[in-house]
Amino acid sequence: MTEKQIVVLGAGYAGLTAATRAGRHHRVTLIAPETRFLHRVRQHETAASLPEHRPALAEVVRGRGVRHVPARATGLDLAARKVFLDTGEALPYDTLVYALGSRTAWHAVPGAAEHAYSAERAAELGERLRTAERPGTVAVVGGGATGIELATEIAEAHPAWRVRIVAAGQVGGWFSARGRAHVRTVMTRLGIEVHERHTVTGVDAGGLDTTGGRIPADLVAWAAAMEPHPLAAEAGLTVDPAGRAVVDGHLRSVSHPEVHVIGDAAAVTVPGTGTLRMGCATAQPMGRYLGKLLTGRTDKPFAFRYAVQCLSLGRRDGLVQLIHGDDSMRPSVLTGRAGRLTKAAIVNGVVWALR
Structure with a gap:
């Protein structure tokens, strides 16, 4: 394990996948308020009052160098490389993986x-x-x-x-x-x-x-509809008109390359494929790729085909x-x-x- 400080924000499909893979060779701090994985593509089953299928995060990260901090990120200081939490903590990072995903968009419809x-x-x-x-x-x-x-x-x-x-x-x-x-x-x-x-x-x-x-x-x-979490724009990352962080071919923020953005939070354009839509189908492959990138197992740009x-x-x-x-x-x-x-x-x- 290296002493490089990798902080992952979000334990969804992208964030959790990246954390477990990076955690094979690095010490990773995973920031997420939940203690169980939110299997979003099965939320319709939960809404129909069927049994939930949500493995514990502790079980998913078992055997990896991942420390789970059950808290919410409330702010980022990109210049000082710190993440502020609702617990009052300020965590430093060398590399930040921003994977806060998306949330329901109400589109200002009254009521x-x-x-x-x-x-x-x-x-x-x-x-x-x-x-x-x-x-x-x-x-x-x-x-x-x-x-x-x-x-x-x-x-x-x-x-x-x-x-x-x-x-x-x-x-x-x-x-x-x-x-x-x-x-x-x-x-x-x-x-x-x-x-x-x-x-x-x-x-x-x-x-x-x-x-x-x-x-x-x-x-x-x-x-x-869904919309990206606003923290990326509020912190000063370059975002597209929809609020998704703009990244390069290695999923690095174009304005802050020490920040990798994956999942629904990222505006990813792949040659020959186009700008990727939000969803599990694109988020988890981003997490797998970033895990390889952070552990030195690839230096190629991210590639994806539906x-x-x-x-x-x-x-x-x-x-x-x-x-x-x-x-x-x-x-x-x-x-x-x-x-x-x-x-x-x-x-x-x-x-x-x-x-």
Whole structure:
């Protein structure tokens, strides 16, 4: 173990993967308030009040030179190379790995933050669905992957609840024609009411106001968008218009090369692939690459190509959409049980790959 001070902010897919790999040869301090890994791609299961799958961080980092500090980063002094924590500590670093990821974006929609359940409150939503005196209507806002998985999971797990999905565009509109058709078939089978091209303009205790009219709901789940944590911009790292830190080919901040930025917090552009989207599929490969870079096992620029996009559609169905390396759609899909089992294998492999 070297005495080089490596501090990793965030224990998500990118941060935890980088920490365990760098911790094979260096002493690493991992800053994260949670004691268990937040398996975000399974949050729809938590929201449907199904059992959680969250391994303890202590178990993930066991046998590595990683010290976990259960705290939140509140500020960075980039000139002095220090991280300030909500415990009052100021930790120095030689190399900082910034992997604080993303959080729910409310887009200033009136009442959304007050009346809707975000992904961060998935367990609370699951409890409400499970313990309600009588079932009602739940509206899921967002026609992306998170919204689709959330709506189908809730509809299957709580059939007495009426589920509506509300999207500004087309639900699953980026998939191939076969992929979109399968999503719609599953939603029809599960009795999900689809409201497309309805932009939400307000949320209150009784439901949603949209550009297509009023949509009543007893509960609202917000899965419309994510945004990067603002600490990078506040500290003075160069960020893009969306607030993601701009990095070079080795995932170093273009303004502060002693800071590596990975995961949803980073604006990463790969030649031949393009600017990478947020998500586990891109975050964990960044963490693996950075672990190699920090331990001297590579000096090549980060490279990445897409292969598939996949969805859970309840416990008995799924969709695996084959894609080109630049994230554009191929016509081929796997659906039904084959799609579900493939998605489950990928998700389980994510936890295995953390070490």
